[in-house]
Amino acid sequence: LGRLDDPIGRLAGLLRHTPVDALRARLSALRASKAEAAAVVRTVSGARGALAAPAIDPPLLRRLALDARESIDGVRALVAAVDPERGAALDAAWSELVAVEDLGAPPLVDGAAVQRTLGVEPGRIVGEALAYLEAVRIDEGPLPEAEQLDRLRAWWAARSDG
Numbered sequence: 001l002g003r004l005d006d007p008i009g010r011l012a013g014l015l016r017h018t019p020v021d022a023l024r025a026r027l028s029a030l031r032a033s034k035a036e037a038a039a040v041v042r043t044v045s046g047a048r049g050a051l052a053a054p055a056i057d058p059p060l061l062r063r064l065a066l067d068a069r070e071s072i073d074g075v076r077a078l079v080a081a082v083d084p085e086r087g088a089a090l091d092a093a094w095s096e097l098v099a100v101e102d103l104g105a106p107p108l109v110d111g112a113a114v115q116r117t118l119g120v121e122p123g124r125i126v127g128e129a130l131a132y133l134e135a136v137r138i139d140e141g142p143l144p145e146a147e148q149l150d151r152l153r154a155w156w157a158a159r160s161d162g
Contacts, residue, residue: 004081008036009074012043013081020045042068046075051083056093058101062138065103101141108145109133109152117149118156129155 004013011032015023020041027037046068053060068075076094080087097103107130114129115122132155133148143151 004074004077006074008039008043008071009077011036011040012047012074012078015040016044016047016078016082018044039071039074042071043074043078046071047078047082050075050079050090051086056086056089058093058097058141059138061094061097062101062103062141066134066138105142107133107137107148108142109148113145113149114152117152 004010011027011030015026018026023041023044024037027040032040046064049067050056050060050064064075065072076087076090079090109117109130111122111126111130114120114126118125118129120126129152133152136143136148136151
């Protein structure tokens, strides 16, 4: 890590200052596949977020893991290449967090569970509820399913009262 030694990493390093819309256009002009372009965009976006964040904390790392997905190693390499000190801090914090959390684990509560718990049909509310649970997971880390459902009920009650 710390080197940009694959084609995606090299492209991300070269194009890291390009705005996202222009980045997508440039990658299309370079005839990058959709998967390659998505990986470069995730890498650049993740590195920008890590470099701009005021602190490297668990919520930032969870957000990076969610947004960057399989590009997370590229994000870490790009951050280290741009700012070695920040890269070292990111790597240390990442190692500590992955030792205690599975950042790639799927959520325990899915859309069907939201529908059952809230008594709603598929639609916008289910998406909003899942986004709320995702925000809780990013802020606080993984919670047991029962606690997620309790939080969901509280969110729904507060929303219904308003």
